[in-house]
Amino acid sequence: MALFTKKISAVKVPHHKNTAALASVVAPPPPEVLIPTNMQSGDACVPVVSVGDTVKVGQVIAKAGGRNSVPLHATVSGTVTAIEPYKLTGRAAEAIRIQSDGKMERDPNLAPPVVSDLDGFLQAVNDSGVVGLGGAAFPVWAKLDAIRKNPIPTVLVNGAECEPFITSDHRMMLEHADWIKKGIELLKEYLHSEEFIIGIEKNKPDAIEHLTQFFAEDNTVRVMPLESVYPQGAKQVLLYNATGKVVGPGQRLASLGVIIINVTSLAMVGRYFTDGTPLVSRSITVDGSAVSEPKNIEFPIGTPISYVFEQCGGLKNSPRKIIYGGAMMGKTVTDLNAPVLKATNAILAFGEEDSKKKPAAPCIHCGxxxxxxxxxxxxxxxxxxxxxxxxxxxxxxxxxxxxxxxxxxxxxxxxxxxxxxxxxxxxxxxxxxxxxxxxxxxxxx
Ligand code: SF4
Ligand code: SF4
Structure with a gap:
């Protein structure tokens, strides 16, 4: 078996955390959004609105569609103009197009959920529409559901953010420790977790200091500085470096008494229970050599990439490469009309020089x-x-x-x-x- 027969390796990649010191801003609403029904890693959602319906922000527009699914919510107020076929990363589904009325009117029914037991809590997390926001898009309720089979004494909160360029989790830790705290309180109450380790790479000393002070009175929460190496935030790597535990092939993390949850995902659950806002928007890092004004900026889910760049001063030149996510693990996008997805933590655009691939030579068997x-x-x-x-x-x-x-x-x-x-x-x-x-x-x- 290959896995973990020696130390866990990692590489030093240039950080390019150019936007780390820039406070997040909120973008004005885009003219329209396109919301794919298969943004989560489970089954696609089923639309519950029709063309011509008017919708408000936070209103359910598609119900959970089966295994590991979550509902979708309107992310702008306006009118449903189309429910059309849409292919996302090879998986065919539908997408709901909403023309914005520019008002961003909230659904008046939105309110923090009132729950009293585990079933109610998990249902509410499902209702929030929150999925793994570090890129995995696995529904958070389904991850927490593991408690039904295993006690989960330890929650590893992933604030490593090891990908070059991306700083959206970093800003979340600096700007919304209150939501993170709320998320932790909920897991304490309903999962009975006893230990919370917030793993943060050492290249974010302000976040380490801020959260250490924020949780100073809570001895169940430990902020753990981690080496700034890639891929520190990967499940197996973070688990080993933060707890010394190893998850074997085919083994579920929860069977070790641990779950790992991305810090922004936890914050968004905390937010839902604080003010009733489901996952309708997210802050993303927009950066790369072709972007005029790199920043962290919050957009409604479904915002077209072209609008994202517009709100960042436009593109300096015709980009050669646009990536959803990080420079190491992100996926190339070719369509500027493609939408911001729930799991999109960054959109990067690079010019000619930074996109050039060096020609591959024969393997020299260096190992x-x-x-x-x-x-x-x-x-x-x-x-x-x-x-x-x-x-x-x-x-x-x-x-x-x-x-x-x-x-x-x-x-x-x-x-x-x-x-x-x-x-x-x-x-x-x-x-x-x-x-x-x-x-x-x-x-x-
Ligand atoms: S992509 Fe990562 S996990 Fe896969 S073989 Fe390469 S180094 Fe290993
Ligand atoms: S063994 Fe071959 S493929 Fe692997 S790093 Fe060396 S040259 Fe590249």
Whole structure:
């Protein structure tokens, strides 16, 4: 087994935290929003509004659609103008288009939920529409639901924010410690968790100091400074570095008595229970060499990327690369009409110079990619496997080498002196094995 047979590796990436000192601002409402029904990692939501309906901010526009789903809310006030097919990261679903009336009128029914037991609490977290806001988009209620099978004495609050450029969690920790506190109080009350570790990389000393002082009177909360290395915020890495625990292949984190929750996700749950606002907007970092005025700025979910850039002084030049999320793990976007999603913590745009890929050279078998992998995987084996035409043999090797564990962190590509596209290959290999196994399950293999 590859996993954790030696220390957990990490790489030093340039931080580029250019927006860390800039207080978050709120953008004026965009003319329209496009809200995909499959923004969370579970099943797509089912629209409950029709074209022509008028909606207010926070009103439910789509109900949870099955496994690991959460409802969607209107993020602007206005009129539903379309419910149209929409493909998001390869998954076909629908999207609800709302033309804004510019008023941002709140649904008058919004109020902090009143709950008295675990069922009511989990239902309210579901109703909040909050998902993993660090990028995973896994519904928070479904994560907390693990309490039904395992006691969860320890909650690891992920404030590492190890990706270059992104500072939205950093600003959340500085600007809304009250919401984080509310989230912690709720988990204490309903999950009976006893220990809260807020892991923050040392490159955010102001956040470490602020939260340490904020929670000084609460001996259940510990702010833990972590080395500024990538991928410090990855589940397995953070768990090991903060608690010394290791989650094995296929093992659920909760079975170790731990859950990890992104700090902004926790804050948004806290906010919902404070003022009744479901997840209708979020602050994102907008940065990169093609952005005129990098900043942290809050937009309604569904805001088109073109409007995001407009609110950041426009683009300096025609960008060569636009990314949802971080420079290491983010996904390239080609459509400027694509919307801000729930899990979009940053939108980066880079000019020609910063987007150039160095040409790949043959592998020199230096082993650096293996050395750099936090999970001790062997990306060169994945590459070799992907060159094999026989799909059964390819699947056998990828399974043996545990490609499904790869978290696509990109450390292997980052260190490769031959500039081999290892991370892209890993993504393709994971996609192949997913499809292969699904076909096998259905009897097609
Ligand atoms: S992308 Fe996958 S193989 Fe490469 S370093 Fe990260 S976990 Fe390891
Ligand atoms: S780091 Fe690059 S050159 Fe070195 S072994 Fe890995 S793929 Fe080959």
């Amino acid at each position: 650096r990619c293996v050395e750099a992998c936090p999970l001790n995987l062997n990306p060169t084996e994945f590459s070799h496997a992907m060159e094999i035409d026989d799909e059964d043999r390819r699947a056998e090797i990828l399974t043996r080498e545990q490609v499904s564990l790869c978290m696509e962190c990109g450390c292997c590509s980052f260190v490769c002196p031959a500039h081999r596209p290892l991370a892209e290959n890993n993504t393709a290999a994971r996609g192949f094995i997913r499809k292969y196994n699904a076909a096998k399950k259905e009897g097609g293999k």
